[in-house]
Amino acid sequence: QVQERRTFIANLLHRGVPRGVMGVNHLYDALHHDLDWHGEGHQHPELPSHHHLRKSVNEVLKLKRGVGALQTAAASANRHQIMIRASLVVVFGCLVIIPSELVLKKDSQGMNLMTLSVYLFAICSSLVAGGMSIILDRKIPLSYHAALVLAGYGFNQLSNVAFGMGLPMPLALVVKNGSLLCQMAAGSLVCGDTYHVRQLTAALVVTLGIIITVQSKKPGSSSGAVDLSVVLPAALLMIALMSRSLGNCVSQMAFKSYGKQYNEVLFYQHALGLPLLLWDWRGLLLQASQWNAMDTEIYGLKVPLLWFYLIIVMLLNVIITRTCGELVAISNSVVVNLVLTFQRCLSIVISAVFFNAPPYPPLLMWIGALLVVFGCVGYVLCPKAESPKKP
Numbered sequence: 001q002v003q004e005r006r007t008f009i010a011n012l013l014h015r016g017v018p019r020g021v022m023g024v025n026h027l028y029d030a031l032h033h034d035l036d037w038h039g040e041g042h043q044h045p046e047l048p049s050h051h052h053l054r055k056s057v058n059e060v061l062k063l064k065r066g067v068g069a070l071q072t073a074a075a076s077a078n079r080h081q082i083m084i085r086a087s088l089v090v091v092f093g094c095l096v097i098i099p100s101e102l103v104l105k106k107d108s109q110g111m112n113l114m115t116l117s118v119y120l121f122a123i124c125s126s127l128v129a130g131g132m133s134i135i136l137d138r139k140i141p142l143s144y145h146a147a148l149v150l151a152g153y154g155f156n157q158l159s160n161v162a163f164g165m166g167l168p169m170p171l172a173l174v175v176k177n178g179s180l181l182c183q184m185a186a187g188s189l190v191c192g193d194t195y196h197v198r199q200l201t202a203a204l205v206v207t208l209g210i211i212i213t214v215q216s217k218k219p220g221s222s223s224g225a226v227d228l229s230v231v232l233p234a235a236l237l238m239i240a241l242m243s244r245s246l247g248n249c250v251s252q253m254a255f256k257s258y259g260k261q262y263n264e265v266l267f268y269q270h271a272l273g274l275p276l277l278l279w280d281w282r283g284l285l286l287q288a289s290q291w292n293a294m295d296t297e298i299y300g301l302k303v304p305l306l307w308f309y310l311i312i313v314m315l316l317n318v319i320i321t322r323t324c325g326e327l328v329a330i331s332n333s334v335v336v337n338l339v340l341t342f343q344r345c346l347s348i349v350i351s352a353v354f355f356n357a358p359p360y361p362p363l364l365m366w367i368g369a370l371l372v373v374f375g376c377v378g379y380v381l382c383p384k385a386e387s388p389k390k391p
Contacts, residue, residue: 078330081330082327082330082331082335085323085326085327085330086327086335086339088319088323089320089323089324089327089339089340089343090339090342090343090346092316092319092320092323093320093340093343093344093346093347094343094346094347094350095316096313096316096317096320097169097173097347097350097351097355098350098355099309099310099312099313099316100114100169100309100313101169101351101355102309103306103309103310103313104163104169105355106294106305106306107287107290107291107306108163108164108166109160109163109164109287110163110306111159111160111163111164112160112283112284112287113284113287113288113291113310114310114313115156115159115160115277116277116278116284117310117314118270118314118317119270119273119274119277120274121314121318122266122267122269122270123267123270123271123274125266126263126264126266126267126270127267129263130263130264130267134261134263134264134267134268135267138264138268139258139259139261139264140254140258140261140264140265140268141258142268144250144253144254145265145268145269145272146272147247147250148247148250148251148254148265148268148269149268149269149272149273149276151243151244151246151247151250152243152244152247152269152270152273153273153276153277154239154240154243154244155240155241155243155244155247156240156277157240158236158237158239158240158243159236159237159240161233161236162233162234162236162237162240163233165229165232165233165236166229166233167230167233167234167237168230169351169355170348170351170352170361170365170369171213171214171230171234171365172234172237173344173347173348173351174209174210174213174348174365174368174369174372175210175213175214175234175237175238175241176237176241176344177206177209177210177341177344177372177373177375177376178206178207178210178237178238178241178372179241179244179245180202180203180206180375180376180379181203181206181207182238182241182242182244182245183245183248184199184203185242185245186242186245186246186248186249187245187249190246190249190250190253191249191252191253196382198378198382199379199382201378202375202376202378202379202382203375203379204375205371205372205374205375205378206371206372206375206376206379207375208368208371208375209367209368209369209370209371209372209373209374209375210234210238210368210372211368212364212365212367212368212371213364213365213368213369213372214230214231214234214368215231215364216361216362216364216365216368247269251265291304291306291307292304292307294306324336324340327339338377338380338381341373341376341377341380344373345369345373348369352365
């Protein structure tokens with residue numbers, strides 16, 4: 001065994017110190033037992049006392065210590081970058097609630113123009129990022145794009161109808177966490193995904209929290225009566241989330257078969273969906289003219305207030321999307337999901353306490369919201385189910 005180690009060490013030193021951390025660690029592991037047999041400064045009795053060999057070994061050990069210091073510094077810098085981007089996601093994710101709330105308070109149908117703006121921005125940004133090749137050299141068949149168009153249109157229209165029926169923003173923020181349930185259902189039905197028992201338990205906790213939140217009574221409401229003005233728009237929002245989840249499954253199938261053509265999917269989903277959105281173009285023009293009339297004076301200059309809020313929403317969404325992408329690149333999906341869950345929790349508190357009170361939400365709503373948050377966190381942290389092995 002000692003002779004084998006001598007030969008291994010001599011060969012490594014003859015070829016030169018291996019490059020990279022793995023090579024240094026490998027060499028260090030081979031040398032460790034021989035050089036520190038009796039502790040530091042005590043050579044193994046059977047290891048030859050060759051000056052050049054001992055000098056090279058010492059250089060290797062110094063290199064390992066240097067690499068370890070570099071790894072520690074890199075890990076510390078990475079944690080610092082993660083903390084900065086996670087904080088930006090939380091801060092800007094909460095800030096975007098403010099102009100959205102102000103738009104909906106002025107115009108309950110304000111989501112229509114906001115959706116149109118999102119479509120136009122997505123078309124322009126995908127063309128800038130992907131170039132004309134996404135049109136001239138399309139990779140994904142039109143059948144996939146058509147399915148994505150229908151899924152996206154269903155999500156946007158049903159969401160707009162739900163908000164138009166007066167769905168309170170705090171309740172909407174809680175119900176939107178039901179996208180976890182919808183994604184699990186769509187993944188199981190369309191993609192054949194399987195889930196760990198703890199994931200299913202977390203999903204049941206989220207379901208219970210949403211039911212409690214929707215059924216929570218406002219002060220003064222009659223006991224035992226179901227408030228359809230709340231239940232119906234909440235149900236429509238859940239159907240909208242299911243439509244989006246089905247679209248996510250279609251995207252996964254397309255990416256798996258034809259590569260991750262993000263810009264192409266973004267362009268066709270919004271470009272082909274734009275005519276559906278413009279079907280009620282007269283209503284959109286009327287709404288735009290009403291927004292033009294709602295102006296305010298800032299330093300002697302008349303500013304169309306709702307358009308100003310809309311621009312802020314778009315800018316904040318761009319920042320959030322970019323920061324989330326950077327966070328994904330330097331961390332992992334668990335960190336991102338935990339950050340987004342925490343951001344949604346803060347958004348619920350801000351919307352309920354500062355924009356929709358008084359009256360303040362009842363205790364049952366807070367209990368339901370906490371159950372939803374705990375369920376989402378539990379789902380993120382629990383292990384994934386192993387995929388069934390193919391024979």
